[in-house]
Amino acid sequence: MKPGRKHxxxxxxxxxxxxxxxxxxxxPPWRSKFLVALVGLGSCVLLGRAVHIQIVGxxxxxxxxxxxxxxxxxLPASRGRITDRHxxxxxxxxxxxxxxxxxxxVQATHEQKRQLARLLGLPPAELERKLSxxxxxxxxxxxQLDEPVWQQVQALGIKGIYQTREYRRKYSEGEAAAxxxxxxxxxxxxxxxxxxxxxxxxxGRDGSRMxxxxxxxxxxxxxxxxxxxxxxxxxxxxxxxxxxxxxYQRVRDAVAEHKAKAGSVVVLDVQTxxxxxxxxxxxxxxxxxxxxxxxxxxxxxxxxxxxxxxTMKPFIAAWAxxxxxxxxxxxxxxxxxxxxxTGSTIRDAHPHGVLTVAEVIQKSSNVGxxxxxxxxxxxxxxxxxxxxxxxxxxxxxxxxxxTGRLRPYKTWRPIEQATMSYGYGLSASLFQLARAYxxxxxxxxxxxxxxxxxxxxxxxxxxxRVLKPETARAVREMLRLAAGPGGTAPKAQTIGYSVGGKTxxxxxxxxxxxxxxxxxxxxxxxxxxxxxxxxVAVMVDEPSNGVHYGGDVAAPVFSxxxxxxxxxxxxxxxxxxKPQILTTAVQESF
Amino acid sequence: xxxxxLLLGLALLFSSLYLVRTAYDARRLFAELDxxxxxxxxxxxxxxxxxxxxxxxxxxxxxxxxARDKLAMRTATPAVTVYVQDVAASGPGQ
Numbered sequence: 001m002k003p004g005r006k007h008x009x010x011x012x013x014x015x016x017x018x019x020x021x022x023x024x025x026x027x028p029p030w031r032s033k034f035l036v037a038l039v040g041l042g043s044c045v046l047l048g049r050a051v052h053i054q055i056v057g058x059x060x061x062x063x064x065x066x067x068x069x070x071x072x073x074x075l076p077a078s079r080g081r082i083t084d085r086h087x088x089x090x091x092x093x094x095x096x097x098x099x100x101x102x103x104x105x106v107q108a109t110h111e112q113k114r115q116l117a118r119l120l121g122l123p124p125a126e127l128e129r130k131l132s133x134x135x136x137x138x139x140x141x142x143x144q145l146d147e148p149v150w151q152q153v154q155a156l157g158i159k160g161i162y163q164t165r166e167y168r169r170k171y172s173e174g175e176a177a178a179x180x181x182x183x184x185x186x187x188x189x190x191x192x193x194x195x196x197x198x199x200x201x202x203x204g205r206d207g208s209r210m211x212x213x214x215x216x217x218x219x220x221x222x223x224x225x226x227x228x229x230x231x232x233x234x235x236x237x238x239x240x241x242x243x244x245x246x247x248y249q250r251v252r253d254a255v256a257e258h259k260a261k262a263g264s265v266v267v268l269d270v271q272t273x274x275x276x277x278x279x280x281x282x283x284x285x286x287x288x289x290x291x292x293x294x295x296x297x298x299x300x301x302x303x304x305x306x307x308x309x310x311t312m313k314p315f316i317a318a319w320a321x322x323x324x325x326x327x328x329x330x331x332x333x334x335x336x337x338x339x340x341x342t343g344s345t346i347r348d349a350h351p352h353g354v355l356t357v358a359e360v361i362q363k364s365s366n367v368g369x370x371x372x373x374x375x376x377x378x379x380x381x382x383x384x385x386x387x388x389x390x391x392x393x394x395x396x397x398x399x400x401x402x403t404g405r406l407r408p409y410k411t412w413r414p415i416e417q418a419t420m421s422y423g424y425g426l427s428a429s430l431f432q433l434a435r436a437y438x439x440x441x442x443x444x445x446x447x448x449x450x451x452x453x454x455x456x457x458x459x460x461x462x463x464x465r466v467l468k469p470e471t472a473r474a475v476r477e478m479l480r481l482a483a484g485p486g487g488t489a490p491k492a493q494t495i496g497y498s499v500g501g502k503t504x505x506x507x508x509x510x511x512x513x514x515x516x517x518x519x520x521x522x523x524x525x526x527x528x529x530x531x532x533x534x535x536v537a538v539m540v541d542e543p544s545n546g547v548h549y550g551g552d553v554a555a556p557v558f559s560x561x562x563x564x565x566x567x568x569x570x571x572x573x574x575x576x577x578k579p580q581i582l583t584t585a586v587q588e589s590f
Numbered sequence: 591x592x593x594x595x596l597l598l599g600l601a602l603l604f605s606s607l608y609l610v611r612t613a614y615d616a617r618r619l620f621a622e623l624d625x626x627x628x629x630x631x632x633x634x635x636x637x638x639x640x641x642x643x644x645x646x647x648x649x650x651x652x653x654x655x656x657a658r659d660k661l662a663m664r665t666a667t668p669a670v671t672v673y674v675q676d677v678a679a680s681g682p683g684q
Contacts, residue, residue, distance in 0.1 A: 078638075089645045095635040147639070165635075172645040211624075219624040220617035245650035496668025563667065573668040 069212050070223055077204030079167060079188055080232030082181055082195070084241040085274075085453050090181045091171050091195065093188070097150040097163040098143040103131045105160030112158055119153050120145070143186060144168045169195075173241055175283040176248040179299040180239060180451075183286040193299070194235060194451065197397045204232035236453045238274030243267055246564045248279035251538065254557045255281050258543035264301035265557065266434040267565055268535045270526065271457040273438070273447035275396075276534065276565065278302070278431070300541070302394075302401045305427040309504035310488075310550075311524050312423035313369045314440065314475050317361050319384050320372040322471045328358045328478065334367040344415045346370055346422075361478040362487045364503070366422045373421030374414075381417065382409035387466045388436040388446050390428050395448050404428040423504065430522065434537035437524050440476050441532035443469035476500055480529045489551035492525055494559040496573030497566055501525015501536075501558065503550030508542065518542050523554035527562045528574040536561050 053061065082091040099120065108116065117127040120142040130139045144166055145153075153161065169184050171177070182193020189203075190196035207229030212221040251263040267277040284296040298304065320326045337351025348365050360368030373381065386392060391406025405427040412420070419425045428436075431449075439446045445463030467475075479500030483492040489503045504522045507514035522539040526532040538554040538561070547553060566573075657663040 089642065092638065092642045092645070094639040094642050170642045170646065172642070172649050174649065174651070176650065214617070214621070218621040220621050222620075242650055245654075564665070567666065567668070567671075572673050577668045 070210055071213050073209050073211055073219075075207035075209060075227070075229040076167070077206050077229035077231050079169070079184070079204060080198075080202040080234045082198075082202075082235045082237060084237055084239050084244070085276075086240065087236075088172075088241045089170075090173050090177055090237065090239075090241065091169055093167040094170055095165045096144050096147065096168045098166045099141040099145055099150065099153060099161060099163055101131060101139050101141055101161045103136045103139050103160070104134050106131050106158060107160065108156075108158045112156055115156055116141075116153065116158065116161075119149055119156075169286075171286040173245065174287070175285050176245045176279065177239070177241070178283045178286045179280045179297075179301075180237075180244070180278050181286065183289065192297070192399070194237065194398070196399050197451075198235050202232040202235060205230040238269070238272070238276065238450055238453045239278070240276050240565075240568065242568055243561075243565050244277040244279055247277040247561050248281065248283070250557045250560050251279055251540070252281045252283075254538075254540055254553065257545065258540060258547065258553050259545040260540045260553075261542040262295070262300055263538070263540040263557075264304075264430050265539075265561060266301050266431050266535075266537045267561060268434050268438060268449060270438055270441040270447075270532045270535055272454040273449050273458055273463075274454055275449060275451050277561075299400060301430045301537075301539075302396075302398060303429065304541075305402055305404045305429050306520055306522075306539075307424050307426065307506055307509070308390075308428050308433055309423035309506045309522075310364045311433060311502045311504040311522065312421065312426075313364060314361055314479060314502055315384060315388065315436070316369050316373050316376075316381075316421045317357055317478060318440070318467055318471055318475045319376065319380065320357065321474055322467050323376075323380075325375055326357045326372065328474050329356050331356055332360055332368045332371055334360070334365050334371075337367065339367045339370055339418075341370070341374070341418045342414050346418060358478045358481060361475075361502070362481040362484075364482070364488050369421050370418045373418060376417075378409040378412050378417055381420065382406070382412075384466065385420075385426065387464060388439050389432050390426060390436065392432075394429075394432060394435065396431075396451060398451055401431065402429055404432055424506075430537050430539045433522075433524050434535050437526060437535045437537070438463075439466050440472050440479065441526045441535050442472070444472040476526070476529055476532070479525065483525060483555070488549075489523060489525075489555040489558075491551060492523060492555040492558050494527070494563040496575055496577045497527045497562060497571075498529040498575055499525055499527040499559070499562055500529040501555075503555060505548060505550045518544075519548035521548055521550040521553040523550050523558045525558055525562075527566060528571065530574060533569060533571050534562065534565055536565070 079093045081089055081093070084090055113127060113131075114124060117124040120127070122130075122142065127141070130141060133139070141161070150163055167188055169188070171181060171183070173181070178193075180193055182190060182195035182197075184190050184195050190199040195202065207227040209226040210223040211219045212223060214220050247265040247267060251265045254260070255263045262280070262282060264280045265277060266275070268274070269276050278299075278301050280298070280300045282296045284292055317326075321328065326332075331354050333354050334348065335351060335353045337348045339346050346366050348367050350363075352359075352363055352365055352368075355363060355365055355368055357368075357372070359365075360372075385406055391404055393403045394401045407416075407426070416425050435446065435449050438449075442463060443460075444467035445460070445465050447458055447463035477500075479502060480498065481487055481500075482503070483489050483499050483501045489501065492499050492501055501524055504520075504524075506520050507516065508518040508520050509515070510518070520539065520541050521543055522537065524535070524537040526535045536558050538557045540553045540557070543553045
């Protein structure tokens with residue numbers, strides 16, 4: 001090794017960086033300061049962000065976290081039930097499976113699909129269409145299936161097909177009470193009848209609860225407060241399912257027998273104002289509403305109005321009695337069977353001669369009634385008609401009840417006053433007519449009608465007093481004559497109970513004219529006549545099998561409905577009946 | 591001092607283990623309770639369904655048909671009815 005090299009090595013070892021001219025670059029002092037500041041700022045940003053996440057804006061992360069384990073469960077409220085006055089179910093909700101699929105998950109053989117379509121009652125093409133959309137994540141296959149069918153579907157073992165529970169309405173009385181009870185749509189909302197009228201009460205409100213679920217989907221903890229579901233309230237109707245069914249059957253039979261288009265029956269309880277039955281034919285099955293026509297859906301007793309015709313006559317007679325213009329025995333000259341008022345002639349079907357007021361009602365003489373009515377002021381008649389409910393909307397919690405037509409009396413011309421006295425020129429529904437007749441049945445009071453069960457009979461005086469009790473009783477006597485031998489409706493008689501009532505028959509109005517071959521026949525009456533318990537109104541639309549008079553078509557229905565209803569109500573007969581009870585007991589030998 | 595700390599440390603350890611166990615038990619029991627509640631709900635639904643079914647078997651239409659066709663019954667009229675006074679209503683001892 002050479003000494004020179006050695007020296008150089010020593011010099012290299014003792015190099016001093018700080019003093020090295022190479023390294024002694026002029027580092028500006030701001031540079032280090034800047035770096036320190038940068039790092040400091042970075043820390044501050046991180047700290048700020050941490051503070052933001054942890055303290056200020058933590059809600060988002062909490063929510064996100066909670067979403068991973070917390071689930072909201074819906075607690076469905078069940079829809080209230082509709083019962084009749086004895087608690088028989090008219091409508092109730094049952095939980096049924098609705099089948100749905102995740103189309104892209106469905107793996108099924110051709111045979112499986114065929115069977116599935118058969119079980120669900122779908123055409124195979126339609127099922128194929130529902131399952132063929134690969135982007136869809138959800139498809140209803142069939143809503144509201146029957147339980148056993150779902151079990152069969154499950155047994156097929158097809159992947160990707162699931163069920164959800166839904167409520168379906170069941171209507172046990174079916175078509176007999178269809179118009180009254182109404183129905184709901186697939187979302188359980190009331191569409192018609194009581195289901196619609198009491199939608200608010202029946203519906204209830206769903207509740208909810210927050211829960212923690214574990215990885216197996218089991219609920220392991222409740223979080224927060226639970227919102228209890230509020231179940232729908234049960235609605236107890238005033239209707240008696242048995243009376244309703246019977247009335248429906250009778251009117252259906254009458255419509256068939258007389259080849260009529262339609263018919264309705266209304267039964268009112270006189271003591272409480274309750275509707276005991278309200279039946280219409282044609283009807284429908286509320287559980288299966290495919291291919292329905294408007295004619296089937298219409299609640300005719302409430303929505304169809306017609307001119308009440310002869311059934312108005314007792315009101316005129318009543319008012320004439322009430323105001324002391326006549327007594328039941330006052331004679332009225334009805335010969336020659338016609339009367340002319342301001343150029344128009346009103347005729348009787350059969351000319352009668354001199355009739356008493358009672359006989360005018362019994363024989364249903366137009367001329368006699370017009371003579372009584374023409375002594376009255378227009379205002380008097382209008383007030384009487386309004387008070388018993390004509391031209392007034394029925395105070396009934398039921399959708400679609402119509403008002404009918406009663407023009408203000410100031411616009412009545414004399415001929416109109418005359419025609420209105422025997423029921424033309426105004427219109428009313430069968431229900432309004434039945435309710436108006438409670439004025440005779442309740443000794444001069446009209447009572448508010450109700451669809452809901454009443455706890456107790458209405459006290460006398462709780463209705464609107466229109467007539468004196470004596471007047472109402474006198475008119476009842478006339479109604480008894482009208483429904484008796486020599487009256488217009490002897491077929492209204494029924495075994496054991498005294499009845500009274502008035503028929504009506506009219507040509508149907510078509511456009512502005514009356515159709516000559518189309519009729520409407522009806523009968524309104526009450527029983528037992530001494531102390532009425534029920535008012536029954538029957539209407540048959542377009543009877544076309546030879547007979548068309550109210551006394552022949554509607555009165556027999558009245559008779560049967562009265563008979564059955566009073567029996568079911570436990571009313572003892574007020575007429576003597578020849579007993580037909582035969583005791584044919586044979587002596588037993590030992 | 592160390593001994594006390596050790597003791598406290600052990601106590602803490604056991605307490606935490608116990609907490610884990612209790613929480614587990616609580617969740618397990620709650621899951622069972624919930625299952626039982628669901629079962630109750632299911633049975634209630636089933637009950638309502640059966641009730642509706644029973645009602646469907648006892649509709650006026652079916653009762654009338656069975657009475658008439660199977661049991662050969664007739665509708666009673668006042669002519670074949672004996673009306674009796676309700677003894678309880680008119681007072682005892684009659």
